[in-house]
Amino acid sequence: MPIPLCLDLLLMLMVVLAATNDLLSRRIPNTLLLAGMLGAVTLHLFSNFPADSLLRALAGAATGLLVFLPLYCVRGMAAGDVKLMAATGFFITPMEVLQLAVLSVCAGGVMALVVVVAQGRLGTATANVSHLLRSIWMRLAGVPLAPEPMPAPSVGSIPYGLAIASGTLLLLVQRHG
Template sequence: MLNAIEVILICLVAQAAVTDLAMRKIPNVLILSGLLLAMILHLLGGQPWAPLSQWLAGTLAGFFLFLPLYLLRGMAAGDVKLMAMVGAFVGPSAAVQIGLLAYVIGGVLAVLLLLCGGRRREGWRNVVLVCKPLLWRLLGLPLAPVPLASIASVGGIPYGVAIALGTSGVVAWAHR
């Protein structure tokens, strides 16, 4: 049986997914409301400092888990903020689980969108452009830092859907 916090979280991420699909944007008011609601629910749940530290640690875990993709221009800021909100509800450990599952689901969505949209070549070119400098550095070649080349997007991924599915999956798995 789901508890009230999990039901509220699932409703919030479902709303974010629907909005992301419809408008390709996750509203800040949804994120801020969720962060505030998570804090209030944590404070009502027991001792004032232990739940508050869970809230903060979960928020930071969710935020920093998706920040690298935002910095590489592979994800929008709303997706990063949504993951931070999810972390505020569930804490750092579950936030990492949800984030990793959302990465997998988002990757599957990306591949499906590329295959259905007929833009496989452009998508592969973008992956190579982003990953080639990282690969050269891993192989030990000294490279001067250069800004990422401007690359054409092959389409946006509604990552709110991946986060909602990842959240639902982790919550469901915890209650099996």
């Protein structure tokens, strides 16, 4: 079996297991991510150009880490989600990592909207988002603002591993037609 196909199959397995675990326990195990990354590195070592392949894998992992790290820093995402995105970078190119980030954010947004509507908390979520956007726009306009509390507590969180897995599977479907 060709190495690129092996990489894609291992990536699919890793993200599906991560999403399943995230749904069941709201955690993504480090051992799963480490096993996936070690598997990817091993496959890259057996490619026709191992040095180039490994450098591309490291660039993909760094891209995945840097794309979602700011969200973790503002408590918008859990560390496991950031590590999952970095781990997927070992399998795909940095440009595909950026595509995956967009697909994952879209999937996560749809998931969040479904959860908020199902819980009947759309008004609260809208008030919180309006508050955040107002603060951002005011700061961009140069208006100094004192920190203000959110109008309401957070309306909850979603298992973002599922959004990343959905984006990854869509990316792979697009790649293979």
